[in-house]
Amino acid sequence: MAIIDLVINRRLSLAALPPDWPGNNYWWHWLFFTIVLIAFVLVMVMGAIYIERRAMGRMQSRLGPNRTGPFGLLQPVADAVKVMLKENIVPDNADKIVHWLAPVIAFAPVLMIFAVVPFQNGALLADLNIGILYIVAISSISTVGVFMAGWSSGNKYSLLGAMRNVAAVVSYEIPLVLSIVGVVLVAGSMSLNTIVLKQDIPFILLQPLGFLIFFAAACAEINRSPFDLMEADSEIVAGFHTEYSGMKFAMFYLVEYAEAIAMSAIITTIFLGGWRGPLLPPWLWFIVKTFIVFFVMVWTRTTLPRVRIDQLMALAWKFLFPLALINLFVTAVQVLVWPDALPWTAVYINIAIMIILIFLWSRFFKLGWGRVEI
């Protein structure tokens, strides 16, 4: 954790902190935001689990869990208690140290992502000037935890899940980063606080194609359905966490939802205007928008069937990657040639470009009918 400490040490800007937030000296600020972030992630994960189970129930014409507490609100608590009381089983031929370390290494980076996400103007743990790059870099460490889990379990299903994860990560990191670059070009900064401050119009309107690419790539990156191939329970038992039980399984469960919340928070921050909004306090806007994005993720999960691994790769390399490149090129031209263009003209042009490109590419590129060429 010394790295983090240093990042914060050197880049902390206390002057920007709004006056109604506590934390006016360095250590107090550090302690306050660390505790708030851990609590925030845990509570948001509970909310996410509740939303996923209940909303998915509604969408599949069933009730969902509704027996624990009013409207089933205590279901995540019951889940957590159940999973903590379970026996911890480690397979005989597992690589014990790596097996033990894997959930920790998967979880720590997800928590670290929230260090640079602003809850209000200046209300964040560390306003890094490389904020978005920091997020991309840190979140790539999380996959190492997944390989470690898959490898150390000594189980072929775990290994298969981990290998699928490698393939998916290598493909989806590229469109993900390229679509972020478009936002960075428009905002002129990599600091998340500055990106939010620049969004007089939410960037989802200025970068509609970038938003769609980022959303699809983010869903693939964090193993959300329809891209949940590495834990596809109808094919490979439970993928990389087949051999995990008890608290260590709970850690992976936590990582899955914390990653979904982290990606929702990032999408909120860089595309939906972050904490900005009328009437409500900024942090509440931030949480509401995060949950809306998460709800859309649940919605896609219940709507779309799971893709095959070859379709997943083809979608990344033949569909998202060229579109992300074109999007980057168009954005660069717009930023260079018409830096002072009327924002609404740019919005209409970009939405038109998005519609044309998506229709054009879906003519070239067909997914399904079992005839995908690799």
Added chain:
Amino acid sequence: MGLAITFWIMAVVAVVAALSVVFQRNVFRAALALILCFITVAGIYITLSADFLAAVQILVYVGAISVLIILAIMMTKEVQKGNLANKMEIPAAVVGTVLLIILVFTVTATSWNIAAESPLSPTTAPLATKLFSENGFILPVEIGAVLLLAAIIGAIVITREK
């Protein structure tokens, strides 16, 4: 003071991790130790005020290169039984030791100048100007990109069937 302590922690962890990459018999654990080594190097970059470089170090080395190394290990047959035996151990040790001696000698023999200027505070924009401006390194950067593209196409041509 804090910087010195951090540097020594990072340095010791990096060297121990690098040694364990070499002496570890289990190839997968060696790859994990390599990742730890990369991360500590990124930490040293941060103590040197090179924050952009540190993030790129983690992104490229931990996020991409280590992933490819692990993929290669997973694809290798019989790697679960540990390091495969071959006859190259002694020559590799000799070459490695000679290289280490040369590097240590060069580093200790050079007189390192310390810049009087304080480090730039946002490093991203100056780096971009240096790499992509007309008086900067635009030609080497472009040539490097073409070279990498040629390498990728070459790899595809070589491994392609028929």
